[in-house]
Each structure stands twice: as structure tokens, then as C-alpha cells.
Amino acid sequence: MLRNSLIGSLRQIKPILCSQSLRSLSNGANSGLTTIEVDDKSGIATLSMNLPPVNTLTLNLMHDLIDSINQIECNKSRGLILTSSNDKVFSAGLDLKELYKPDQERLKEFWTIFQDLWLALHLCGIPTAAAINGHAPAAGCIMATACEYRVMLPDFVIGVHATRFSFLVSKWMMLSYQSVLPRRIVERALNQGKLFSTQEALEVGLIDEVAGSKKEALAQCAAFIGTFDKANPIARTLTKRMCRDSDVTELLRDRAGDLRACVDYINTPLFQEGLSAHLEGLKEKK
Numbered sequence: 001m002l003r004n005s006l007i008g009s010l011r012q013i014k015p016i017l018c019s020q021s022l023r024s025l026s027n028g029a030n031s032g033l034t035t036i037e038v039d040d041k042s043g044i045a046t047l048s049m050n051l052p053p054v055n056t057l058t059l060n061l062m063h064d065l066i067d068s069i070n071q072i073e074c075n076k077s078r079g080l081i082l083t084s085s086n087d088k089v090f091s092a093g094l095d096l097k098e099l100y101k102p103d104q105e106r107l108k109e110f111w112t113i114f115q116d117l118w119l120a121l122h123l124c125g126i127p128t129a130a131a132i133n134g135h136a137p138a139a140g141c142i143m144a145t146a147c148e149y150r151v152m153l154p155d156f157v158i159g160v161h162a163t164r165f166s167f168l169v170s171k172w173m174m175l176s177y178q179s180v181l182p183r184r185i186v187e188r189a190l191n192q193g194k195l196f197s198t199q200e201a202l203e204v205g206l207i208d209e210v211a212g213s214k215k216e217a218l219a220q221c222a223a224f225i226g227t228f229d230k231a232n233p234i235a236r237t238l239t240k241r242m243c244r245d246s247d248v249t250e251l252l253r254d255r256a257g258d259l260r261a262c263v264d265y266i267n268t269p270l271f272q273e274g275l276s277a278h279l280e281g282l283k284e285k286k
């Protein structure tokens with residue numbers, strides 16, 4: 001709902017018709033795969049992904065994330081921290097099972113909701129930060145880069161390793177990565193299929209800080225959100241959208257074209273064979 005209004009006019013202040021009262025953050029119509037906790041003192045909302053074992057982005061989890069982001073914005077929270085209830089994995093990225101020999105209509109729905117989630121995070125009017133308390137490969141990394149700040153715990157990996165399995169990424173996914181890292185590093189990392197360790201991610205600037213524990217990561221994210229206290233919230237939101245306008249427009253100008261290209265690519269033998277080998281590799285790990 002919110003996203004549609006933004007798609008109409010990116011520069012407008014979102015015409016939110018939110019009737020919910022502050023802090024009444026129930027998970028209403030969603031599947032309960034996310035939880036929202038609002039800190040009474042700071043007014044900052046922590047949004048946790050809670051889909052065991054590894055927070056794969058299924059249709060339901062993506063739906064719940066979008067719903068939760070909308071709720072948090074509507075309830076005038078001061079900021080949003082995205083994190084995971086799992087202490088080893090932030091998110092394993094897209095649900096690979098949805099991409100293997102897919103039902104064509106469901107695949108379209110799946111890719112469209114992934115586009116929606118990316119837009120929801122990119123256009124979120126309030127300050128956003130990711131407390132990356134576990135591995136964040138592929139779309140897990142893309143979600144983190146859609147936030148404004150990233151704090152990560154040691155000894156995990158983050159990055160877009162798509163080429164390792166003959167996957168490609170859409171241009172808007174690359175732009176997210178490129179909004180955080182210099183283009184030459186993105187080009188190399190994407191082509192290599194590189195997963196950065198926490199320390200490497202800090203050194204290249206993919207993350208902003210390292211934290212010793214989840215509690216510290218949440219505190220560091222909250223401190224970042226606090227840095228906007230002197231900014232007028234409406235001016236801040238409009239400025240954020242202006243800064244992100246070209247990346248968002250890249251997707252919005254031809255969402256249907258992106259969907260077609262992705263569906264076509266996912267159906268190729270090259271993609272399906274790479275995916276099959278990757279799924280086998282995940283099984284054999286055990």
C-alpha cells in the first residue's frame with residue numbers, strides 16, 4: 001500500500017493513512033515469521049526475521065517483512081533495525097527451492113515480492129540499520145545493503161556469491177551493492193562470487209562497524225539512528241529518497257521487464273544445472 005503510493009511519486013512525502021496507535025505493533029495478518037519490538041525509551045523498532053533454520057527468503061517471510069516495515073513506518077518509530085532471531089545466520093538469501101524447477105506463476109509472484117521487499121527497504125522513510133548477527137550471503141547481503149548502516153558480528157560471511165552457481169543478479173541488486181562499495185570492488189567481488197569475512201567487509205566498507213555481541217550491535221545501530229536527531233524527519237525522508245532515486249528508478253521504470261528477464265534466466269538449463277549442483281552441495285555438507 002505504502003509502496004504503491006511511493007511508486008506514484010517518489011518525491012512526495014508518503015501519504016500514509018495509518019490509523020494504528022504508536023506501539024500497537026501486532027503482527028496482524030502476517031504469518032508470524034517476523035517480530036517487532038519497540039524500545040520505549042528510544043522509540044526504535046527492532047525487526048527480527050524468525051524463520052528457522054536459516055531465514056531463507058520464502059514468499060511468506062518476504063510478505064511478513066514488507067508488512068512489518070509498513071507497520072513500523074506507520075507507527076512513527078524513530079528508526080528500524082533489521083536483525084535475525086538466529087544466532088548464526090542473518091539470512092541465507094532467497095529460498096533456492098522456489099527457483100528449482102519452478103511453477104511459472106508462483107515464480108512470478110516470488111520474484112515480484114522480492115522486488116517489493118527491496119523497494120520497501122530502500123524507500124523506508126525512517127532511518128534503517130542492519131544488525132548482522134550471522135551469515136548474510138546473496139539476498140541476505142542485498143537486504144543489508146538496502147539499509148543505511150551495517151553492524152556485523154565477527155566470524156561470519158557476507159557478499160553476493162551468485163556467479164559460483166551460474167546465477168546472475170538483476171541490475172537493481174547490483175546497484176544496492178554499489179551504493180555501499182566502490183564500483184571496482186563490486187565488479188570484482190560479483191565476478192569472483194566473493195563472500196567477505198566480517199573483517200574483510202569492514203576493510204572494504206561493506207559494513208560500518210563490528211560488534212562483540214548482538215546486544216552491542218543493536219546498541220551501535222541505535223546510536224547511528226540517534227545521529228539523525230537534529231534533522232527534520234520530513235526533510236530527512238525526502239533527502240534519503242532523492243539520494244536513492246536513481247537506483248529505485250532503475251527498477252521502477254521496467255519492473256515487468258526485470259521480471260521477464262529473471263523468469264527467462266531461471267528457466268535456462270545453465271541456471272537449473274548450477275542450482276541443482278548447489279543444492280546437492282548444501283546437502284553433502286552434512
Ligand SMILES: CCCCC/C=C\CCC/C=C/CC(=O)SCCNC(=O)CCNC(=O)[C@H](O)C(C)(C)COP(=O)(O)OP(=O)(O)OC[C@H]1O[C@@H](n2cnc3c(N)ncnc32)[C@H](O)[C@@H]1OP(=O)(O)O
Nearest residue numbers: 056092093094095096138139167168169170261262265282
Ligand atoms: C538479466 C537477468 C538477471 C537474472 C537473474 C535472475 C535470477 C537469478 C537469481 C539470483 C538470485 C540470487 C539471490 C539469492 O539470494 S539466491 C540464494 C543464495 N543463497 C545461498 O546460496 C546460501 C546457501 N546457504 C548457505 O550457504 C548456508 O546454509 C549458510 C547460510 C551459510 C548457513 O549454514 P548452516 O548454518 O551450516 O546451515 P545449513 O547449510 O546446514 O542449512 C540448513 C538447511 O537450510 C537449507 N538452506 C540453506 N540455505 C538455503 C537457501 N538459500 N534456500 C533454501 N534452503 C536453504 C539447507 O539446505 C539445509 O537444509 P536441510 O536441513 O534440509 O539439509
